[in-house]
Structure formats: structure tokens, C-alpha cells
Amino acid sequence: MSRSVDLFIDAPASPDEVAEAVARLAAEMPGSSVTPGDQPGTWELRHGDTVAVLAEHPYVDDGDLLLRRYRYALSARVDSGTRLADSPATALLRRVGQHLSQATSWPVLLVLDLQFSERPARVTKSEEARSGDGDGDGDGDGAAAGAPRETRR
């Protein structure tokens, strides 16, 4: 049974501009690339075996998960044999979220299995280095100072 990890991004920008912002991070990570996806308006972030698709998302609000505030989602699948919070895909999306919150003013929200939200934690230099090698990063407790806040449109 596969699960999902999604980084929701509230960007007042085109898909290409969001992809560019993600590509700037990918350029710093060996083995990473951002390429156009199969569908128009979609982009694929690849990092090792991890693939995440950037697109305008179709999800609805679910209780306290106010997903409609966010225009885009960068989404990856994780198979059931891996602890979701510790998976390479989650680590990658945490890092992208951290990068976007530092490089842009776009609010972001990391959601595990479309159930649990997690604010991207501050990523340390050593964690960045490990993530760049595809070994995962951050503890993702969401309590770090400077974590982005949700904002209403």
C-alpha cells in the first residue's frame, strides 16, 4: 500500500516560475534535475530514485488541512516498506520547502499521506550535505523557529 507526501505551495506565479525556483535548489544537489512532466503544466523533480511531480493540485480542504489555500503541490509516492516520515521523498520535499520558504515569500505546507501536516523544519548545513547525497535530512518536528506560516489568500 503506497502512501503520498505532498509539499503544498501557495505561489502567485506560473508553474514554470515555481519550477524554476525548485530547479535552483536542484542545481545545488548532485543527481537532481527538474524537467517538464508528461502533462502540460507539470514538472518532475528527480533526485536519485525519488520522483516528485509539481502541478496545480486538485485536493480539497479536509478539516484543518486547508489545502485550497495552496495553488500547487509537489507530490511523491512512498511505498509501504518505508517509514513515511523518514523516507527519502519526505526528506527531499522538506528540503524543497525549506528552500522555497527562505528564497521566496511563498507559504508552504508539507503533508504526509494527505493526513498530517508538518511545517518544514530549519535545515542545518550538515543535513543539507546529507540530503544532497540522498541520505535524507531534518527531523521534521515542525517546531523550528522561522518555519513558514499559513496565510489566507
Place this chain on the structure above:
Amino acid sequence: MAETLVAEGHHVRSVAERPGRGRTPDLDVCGTGVEVKSWASLDGRPRRVPTRGSIVNKLVGAHGQGEVVVLYACGSGLSAGTALRGMADYARRQRAGELRAVRILGDGFDLAWVRDRIVERVPGAGAAREPASPAGREPAGTGARPAREPRRRLSAPEAALGW
């Protein structure tokens, strides 16, 4: 979930993930790709009881993975009423046609949706019956069309899921 399907007499095998090579269903059930979603607890976090929005999001998240989706909600706290409302919400969506059939298993209920109608599987009964919606009418998008005659021959997904 796979064990449940096997116990119902289906031939079930898991489908290997192919990272970077497109989306795949979780299971092959009698030759039909079946995607399974659940609401498992995560790392000891308090469980969130699924809402109608949870149903929609799980189904939307399954697009491209299989035409048949099983939502396994046993132990999640999902009620049959919420499941019906969520399925009705999903049926109203423009891209709902991407899924051919949906089954939701919860504590005390087993619901199935086939493109444009909701079918309730009654334990011990030989045939399915149309349930009344919680609002006392058929959910939008499912009741506007005239009732169809029960199918004499089951299509592959229905047969695969034992409806």
C-alpha cells in the same frame, strides 16, 4: 486489504513500484489494477477521523494508479454517512470518470461505487441494493439518471471485487 480480497476468493498479487516509470496500482486483483488507500496512524500521531474531504482527496490521489480504488477505513472512525457524502462529493467532480469503481470498507459497512451510482453490499444477501443517502435523496451526480437494470454479467472490476 489483500488478505480480505484473498479471503473473498480473488487471485491477488502485489504490483512492484517502478520509481520514475509512471504510477502503478498496489494490487493486481484477478487481472485488474487496484489501488488501495487507508488511514493508518502515522508515527504515533493522534489519528484524524476521515472527513468527506478525506474521501475526495484519497480518491483524487489515486488517479492514474488504477481504475479501481479500495479505501480501507476499518479502525479509522469513518462512518458510512461520511463515506457516502464523500463519494457524492467526488462523483460531482469533473474528473471523477477517471475511476471506474470505488469500494470503501469501514467498521460495519462495505460500500461500492460504480461510475454513476452507489451500491451497498449487504452482508449475507445475494444482491446489492441502492441505499438512501443520509440526506434522504440520492447524492448529486448519482441519482439524476434513471435506475438501471441490475447487470447480469459483472464487468472485470466488479467481479474482481466481489460485488
